[in-house]
Amino acid sequence: MKSQKIENTVSIVIVNFNAGLGILDCVSSIIETRYPFEIIVVDNASQDDSVERLTAAFGGLKQLHIVQNDANLGFAKGCNIGARKATSEYILFLNPDCVIYPETIPALLEVLQRHPDAGMVGGMLLNPDGTEQAGGRRAMPTPWKVLVRLIGLFHLKNRCPEIFSDYLLNQDEPKDQEIEVEATSGACMMMSRKAMEAAGCFDEGYFLHVEDLDCCMRMQRNGFKVFFVPKAKVTHQKGACGNDRPVFVELHKHRGMIRFYDLYYAHQYPILFMVLLSGAIWAHFMVVAPLKLLKQKTQPNR
Numbered sequence: 001m002k003s004q005k006i007e008n009t010v011s012i013v014i015v016n017f018n019a020g021l022g023i024l025d026c027v028s029s030i031i032e033t034r035y036p037f038e039i040i041v042v043d044n045a046s047q048d049d050s051v052e053r054l055t056a057a058f059g060g061l062k063q064l065h066i067v068q069n070d071a072n073l074g075f076a077k078g079c080n081i082g083a084r085k086a087t088s089e090y091i092l093f094l095n096p097d098c099v100i101y102p103e104t105i106p107a108l109l110e111v112l113q114r115h116p117d118a119g120m121v122g123g124m125l126l127n128p129d130g131t132e133q134a135g136g137r138r139a140m141p142t143p144w145k146v147l148v149r150l151i152g153l154f155h156l157k158n159r160c161p162e163i164f165s166d167y168l169l170n171q172d173e174p175k176d177q178e179i180e181v182e183a184t185s186g187a188c189m190m191m192s193r194k195a196m197e198a199a200g201c202f203d204e205g206y207f208l209h210v211e212d213l214d215c216c217m218r219m220q221r222n223g224f225k226v227f228f229v230p231k232a233k234v235t236h237q238k239g240a241c242g243n244d245r246p247v248f249v250e251l252h253k254h255r256g257m258i259r260f261y262d263l264y265y266a267h268q269y270p271i272l273f274m275v276l277l278s279g280a281i282w283a284h285f286m287v288v289a290p291l292k293l294l295k296q297k298t299q300p301n302r
Helices: 003-007 022-031 050-058 075-085 104-114 143-150 193-199 211-221 246-264 271-298
Strands: 010-016 038-043 064-068 090-094 098-100 118-126 179-181 188-192 225-236
Touching (some): 003 104, 022 050, 038 050, 038 075, 050 064, 075 090, 090 104, 104 118, 104 188, 104 225, 118 193, 118 211, 143 271, 188 211, 188 225, 193 211, 211 225, 211 246, 246 271
Parallel strands (some): 010 090, 038 064, 118 225
Antiparallel strands (some): 090 188, 098 225, 179 225
């Protein structure tokens, strides 16, 4: 695939909030692909110097556009702002704590163009040590699957996979070629503009987290498929943008899950089950949030 074709076809949208040096690594990795992609950084009123550093390092590049919001509008709204500014047929939404490689975007684009019924593709998310990260390939986390994971019954999936299967698929051996999945991660997801406009992504009712699951659900409900592309590798420094506000992040993550289930599953399950699920989600928050806060307090300043 020639450079000219790729550069005119893909816009990259990055929503930034206090990403620090991570945003520099992210944009630098895009530039190092040698494809002059359109890069749109939507800054949600960062309180660090990430925008100043970004401007100092790459402000002279015509391909880079920085949109500065007056307040933190949330990830979903930031993505929509970037998508409206993008000029290309395909849009890659990329977290500022991600680093891509020369083959990442061509691999995503090739799969999206080869499957006419595909609306979204996601890459293989890697931890800094090279191991696969959870989230890049998932089954849809239905209320039952989440309850199974929250109370630990997913350990029984080998004995009875029909009942206790997990929604995280990163423990399965990855295929060499793309596979259809129910959900991928918002850390690195490419969509066609046509599919995005038809599905109405992103739902701005989510502030942070879960909007990617919602978007995958919308894609499939509008007749589009979602694919996981193992050749499209991305190193993801997970949670780098929320390290200074762990409780805030966990609150919106758990609140987002409640919203997601109310929108898509409340009519499919008994009320008592949904009440139990909500209680389990908030109980999980009450356990996880203090642990995250303690971890933040005990980590050395970076």
